[in-house]
Amino acid sequence: MVHLLRLVGARALCARRVGSPLLPPPTRAISQQAQRQMDTLRPKVREFVERTVRMCQPAEVHVCDGSEAENANLLNQMAESGVLEPLTKYDNCWLARTDPADVARVESKTFIVTEEKRETVPIPRKGRKGMLGNWMSPKALEHAVAERFPGCMRGRTLYVVPFSMGPVGSPLSKIGIELTDSPYVAASMRIMTRMGSKVLETLGDDDFVKCLHSVGRPVPVSKKPINNWPCNPENTIIAHVPSKNEIISFGSGYGGNSLLGKKCFALRIGSTIARREGWLAEHMLILGITNPAGHKRYIAAAFPSACGKTNLAMLQPSLPGYKVECVGDDIAWMKFDDKGVLRAINPENGFFGVAPGTSSATNPIAMKTIFSNTLFTNVAKTSDGGVYWEGLEKEVDTSVGIVDWHGDPWTTGSGAPSAHPNSRFCAPAAQCPIIDPQWESPEGVPISAILFGGRRPLGVPLVYEAFNWQHGVFLGAAMRSESTAAAEHKGKVIMHDPFAMRPFFGYNFGHYLAHWLSMEQRGTPATMPKIFHVNWFRKAATGGFLWPGFGENTRVLDWVLRRVDGEDCAQESAIGLVPKPGSLNLEGLKEAVDMQELFSIPKEFWQQEVSAVAQYLDEQVGEDLPYPIVEELEHLRQRVEKL
Ligand code: OXD
Ligand code: MN
Numbered sequence: 001m002v003h004l005l006r007l008v009g010a011r012a013l014c015a016r017r018v019g020s021p022l023l024p025p026p027t028r029a030i031s032q033q034a035q036r037q038m039d040t041l042r043p044k045v046r047e048f049v050e051r052t053v054r055m056c057q058p059a060e061v062h063v064c065d066g067s068e069a070e071n072a073n074l075l076n077q078m079a080e081s082g083v084l085e086p087l088t089k090y091d092n093c094w095l096a097r098t099d100p101a102d103v104a105r106v107e108s109k110t111f112i113v114t115e116e117k118r119e120t121v122p123i124p125r126k127g128r129k130g131m132l133g134n135w136m137s138p139k140a141l142e143h144a145v146a147e148r149f150p151g152c153m154r155g156r157t158l159y160v161v162p163f164s165m166g167p168v169g170s171p172l173s174k175i176g177i178e179l180t181d182s183p184y185v186a187a188s189m190r191i192m193t194r195m196g197s198k199v200l201e202t203l204g205d206d207d208f209v210k211c212l213h214s215v216g217r218p219v220p221v222s223k224k225p226i227n228n229w230p231c232n233p234e235n236t237i238i239a240h241v242p243s244k245n246e247i248i249s250f251g252s253g254y255g256g257n258s259l260l261g262k263k264c265f266a267l268r269i270g271s272t273i274a275r276r277e278g279w280l281a282e283h284m285l286i287l288g289i290t291n292p293a294g295h296k297r298y299i300a301a302a303f304p305s306a307c308g309k310t311n312l313a314m315l316q317p318s319l320p321g322y323k324v325e326c327v328g329d330d331i332a333w334m335k336f337d338d339k340g341v342l343r344a345i346n347p348e349n350g351f352f353g354v355a356p357g358t359s360s361a362t363n364p365i366a367m368k369t370i371f372s373n374t375l376f377t378n379v380a381k382t383s384d385g386g387v388y389w390e391g392l393e394k395e396v397d398t399s400v401g402i403v404d405w406h407g408d409p410w411t412t413g414s415g416a417p418s419a420h421p422n423s424r425f426c427a428p429a430a431q432c433p434i435i436d437p438q439w440e441s442p443e444g445v446p447i448s449a450i451l452f453g454g455r456r457p458l459g460v461p462l463v464y465e466a467f468n469w470q471h472g473v474f475l476g477a478a479m480r481s482e483s484t485a486a487a488e489h490k491g492k493v494i495m496h497d498p499f500a501m502r503p504f505f506g507y508n509f510g511h512y513l514a515h516w517l518s519m520e521q522r523g524t525p526a527t528m529p530k531i532f533h534v535n536w537f538r539k540a541a542t543g544g545f546l547w548p549g550f551g552e553n554t555r556v557l558d559w560v561l562r563r564v565d566g567e568d569c570a571q572e573s574a575i576g577l578v579p580k581p582g583s584l585n586l587e588g589l590k591e592a593v594d595m596q597e598l599f600s601i602p603k604e605f606w607q608q609e610v611s612a613v614a615q616y617l618d619e620q621v622g623e624d625l626p627y628p629i630v631e632e633l634e635h636l637r638q639r640v641e642k643l
Contacts, residue, residue, distance in 0.1 A: 066196015155219025510624025
């Protein structure tokens with residue numbers, strides 16, 4: 001009780017410090033049980049929780065232990081309050097519908113906070129808008145917090161979510177604590193991270209990444225939340241403070257905006273920690289692939305959001321004798337070990353995959369993963385308690401009734417899609433039938449090849465290999481892709497998305513490039529992964545895809561692995577090493593493929609590509625562009641001129 005008084009007494013002080021008006025008293029004091037839970041916390045964690053309680057004034061505090069019972073309580077409570085609906089067709093699956101104003105990451109409201117702007121973003125050339133992240137000063141953040149957070153959790157429960165990114169206790173893992181007023185976030189974090197008491201025990205008195213999240217709608221709410229999904233889109237802000245290992249998110253309950261372990265920690269804050277500590281935090285899947293001779297290798301691959309990373313990570317090989325196993329589908333933390341081998345862990349514990357387009361035809365493994373213990377968000381629902389989305393037309397009996405992601409009746413031909421294009425499944429990784437036996441290995445898996453890729457309907461061949469590490473880093477820097485629904489962008493335009501990290505850089509992209517270039521010193525020529533560029537999405541003039549993709553991509557991986565083995569199956573081209581004629585295994589391919597077209601390197605297209613990349617890098621990275629990248633660009637320009 002004494003403790004509680006101290007909390008409440010400090011409230012006025014806190015309000016003055018952040019410059020907001022004196023706060024009204026809390027709606028009610030937190031329970032003794034919550035107080036007892038808080039009293040068990042180690043000093044650093046407790047200080048973080050108490051400070052937040054003073055500022056945000058939740059009605060109650062719950063320290064998550066991660067248990068089954070706790071999870072069941074959370075889910076049932078959300079079902080009672082209308083946040084979730086049970087999907088009775090499956091085992092422990094649930095559906096959430098969001099406010100339609102809160103459906104994707106909000107890049108325009110996502111900031112990195114540093115003293116100097118240039119630590120966060122390169123200074124674009126005069127008159128150009130910087131596209132490589134948003135900077136905010138510490139003062140502006142203080143202001144933004146003071147405007148938003150005091151009293152923002154009134155009437156809600158504050159969940160203390162201790163989580164580990166990476167297997168608990170692995171030398172490559174890091175711990176965070178998310179304080180959130182969203183039970184949906186707490187339940188999702190239990191799927192996406194290793195969450196609960198174990199993490200607090202492992203943390204002891206060490207430092208951790210402080211993650212603060214509020215939906216920004218204190219109770220009583222001024223207007224009834226749509227779909228029982230409280231959010232505050234007008235005031236949304238997602239801020240990262242690398243110098244303090246802090247993440248502060250307000251106003252959105254959706255995905256990467258609110259599950260702070262994922263994009264905010266594992267990529268943005270993660271990339272700044274990785275830079276300091278000499279490793280890489282990347283937007284990459286990791287897969288294990290065993291060839292017919294039984295030789296297993298691991299590949300990491302970076303594609304922009306919603307370009308099929310989950311599909312590739314769970315590939316069903318079309319080539320006989322190949323086996324693919326999945327380590328992760330979205331994020332890789334990679335570090336050279338003392339033998340110069342690049343080792344990777346998947347810091348996540350679940351899949352937060354885009355639902356539309358996922359089907360038994362495109363990703364049968366995902367379909368075997370997601371129908372138990374899964375939270376679905378913004379998909380359509382069938383009258384027999386199942387889910388539906390674009391892509392399942394052949395798998396769901398359409399005589400059942402369907403309600404769309406708004407909850408309104410829907411029929412094929414309604415015009416609008418039944419599921420939101422960025423609707424998601426959030427499922428435990430351990431349920432994946434091809435999860436790699438080493439996926440939780442504390443030392444990580446050895447990476448033999450890195451792929452960069454994107455959706456390129458025109459001009460970019462199926463696969464080519466970098467001449468060397470420096471050229472490979474250039475390929476990452478020059479990545480472009482057709483835009484997707486994962487963020488707020490509209491329309492299908494080709495966007496620059498270097499390393500598939502454009503929305504996720506935690507620091508100046510020029511410095512990031514220098515960091516990647518420096519990695520060559522950490523490996524040996526024999527251990528350095530080879531780098532490739534792939535494009536499954538090239539289209540014929542008639543509009544159809546030139547390459548069947550999906551399981552047939554094994555043929556590309558087969559060629560990649562043969563290159564890793566040093567096989568003489570590549571030849572030089574203007575843009576990199578391409579397969580020698582006949583070296584891509586096409587045996588048994590069901591449809592005819594126009595290899596000429598698939599691998600053509602049209603001079604005019606590549607001249608334009610070089611200019612677009614040159615202009616982008618010059619305007620956006622300017623003075624911070626490392627010289628080796630300028631050099632690679634110039635070499636490419638010269639080679640293309642000779643085409
Ligand atoms: C994701 C994304 O959710 O990249 O993985 O947007
Ligand atoms: Mn992603």
